[in-house]
Amino acid sequence: MPNFASDSRAHHIAELAHRALIDELEAWPKPGLVSLVDSGSHRDMDADTLRRSAGAIAPFFAELARAGAEGAPLGDLRRIGLRAEIAMMAATGGINAHKGAIFSLGLICAAAGLAGGEAVSAEDLAERVGALWGPEIARKPASPITHGGRAALRYGVGGAGAEAAAGFPAVRALGLPALRRGRHLAPGHPQAARIECLFALMADLDDTNLLHRGGEEGLRYAQGAAREFLEAGGVGAAGWGDRALAVHHAFVAARLSPGGSADLLAVTLFLDSLAQT
Ligand SMILES: CC(C)(COP(=O)(O)OP(=O)(O)OC[C@H]1O[C@@H](n2cnc3c(N)ncnc32)[C@H](O[C@H]2O[C@H](COP(=O)(O)OP(=O)(O)OP(=O)(O)O)[C@@H](O)[C@H]2O)[C@@H]1O)[C@@H](O)C(=O)NCCC(=O)NCCS
Numbered sequence: 001m002p003n004f005a006s007d008s009r010a011h012h013i014a015e016l017a018h019r020a021l022i023d024e025l026e027a028w029p030k031p032g033l034v035s036l037v038d039s040g041s042h043r044d045m046d047a048d049t050l051r052r053s054a055g056a057i058a059p060f061f062a063e064l065a066r067a068g069a070e071g072a073p074l075g076d077l078r079r080i081g082l083r084a085e086i087a088m089m090a091a092t093g094g095i096n097a098h099k100g101a102i103f104s105l106g107l108i109c110a111a112a113g114l115a116g117g118e119a120v121s122a123e124d125l126a127e128r129v130g131a132l133w134g135p136e137i138a139r140k141p142a143s144p145i146t147h148g149g150r151a152a153l154r155y156g157v158g159g160a161g162a163e164a165a166a167g168f169p170a171v172r173a174l175g176l177p178a179l180r181r182g183r184h185l186a187p188g189h190p191q192a193a194r195i196e197c198l199f200a201l202m203a204d205l206d207d208t209n210l211l212h213r214g215g216e217e218g219l220r221y222a223q224g225a226a227r228e229f230l231e232a233g234g235v236g237a238a239g240w241g242d243r244a245l246a247v248h249h250a251f252v253a254a255r256l257s258p259g260g261s262a263d264l265l266a267v268t269l270f271l272d273s274l275a276q277t
């Protein structure tokens with residue numbers, strides 16, 4: 001017998017996850033990343049690719065929320081996540097648009113499904129992912145064949161798996177506070193708050209995409225540029241859009257792309273929207 005209440009909640013959770021991906025895509029100017037304005041440092045994808053990918057994976061977010069509500073073990077969530085990756089690849093013609101986002105948002109969908117109608121703060125929900133599945137996620141060794149896994153092995157960083165296993169510490173310590181600060185600095189400008197959030201994440205995250213594209217030097221350069229932007233007042237300072245645009249152009253010239261930070265911007269927006277419903 002279908003449970004209509006939990007089914008409509010699962011759809012609501014999936015809609016918010018999809019919205020977070022679209023809000024991330026539309027935020028501008030994002031250094032090196034794809035937006036509605038240009039494709040940044042990416043030659044193989046544009047805004048349409050990311051839109052198609054987001055649309056293709058949205059039904060799996062609902063499936064993950066339902067599985068979470070039923071107390072499914074991580075193995076079941078993984079199987080749904082892998083099917084979502086196949087759907088993403090089919091929708092994009094084989095381009096990895098949202099693999100990290102499927103993983104991170106997907107685990108939060110499952111935790112939100114399990115929480116049912118209980119009011120949970122954004123920080124608490126992020127921590128629950130770590131408490132529920134962290135040890136099992138952390139046991140999975142880094143893959144020697146993925147870009148992220150290779151960067152993790154070569155540079156000794158954690159990447160997407162470690163971030164989720166620890167309950168998204170970068171989102172709790174950097175992303176959510178910066179989103180709130182950005183709203184305070186630029187009231188009525190949600191785009192500005194998203195850019196403040198992205199730069200705060202970039203400033204400290206071990207983003208395996210930056211390592212894959214630019215090595216340690218690329219990661220340090222990107223972190224330094226983000227810190228400089230924030231130290232100059234972030235989106236609270238006059239001319240912030242031009243300064244963010246200058247960083248974008250520098251990243252494109254160096255072929256750098258902070259894809260992990262983009263995913264965690266979407267995670268931050270998703271957690272924030274879930275806590276408000
Ligand atoms: C745990 C998995 C995510 C596997 O991850 P792994 O580390 O093995 O590596 P990748 O396959 O490279 O994917 C990791 C993606 O995670 C994002 N990311 C990077 N750093 C961080 C971080 N510190 N914290 C959080 N997230 C992070 C990042 O996603 C973005 O990268 C995409 C583009 O990547 P790629 O194609 O490699 O890069 P390009 O530069 O474009 O390539 P070229 O042009 O050079 O060819 C971008 O779109 C963002 O999405 C990393 O890519 C996970 O996949 C896994 O275990 N899955 C199994 C299923 C599962 O367990 N599911 C759970 C329930 S849903």
Ligand SMILES: Nc1ncnc2[nH]cnc12
Pocket residue numbers: 024025032033034035042050097098101257259262263
């Ligand atoms: N806007 C974006 N540009 C490039 N890679 C991404 N991965 C997730 N969002 C992205």
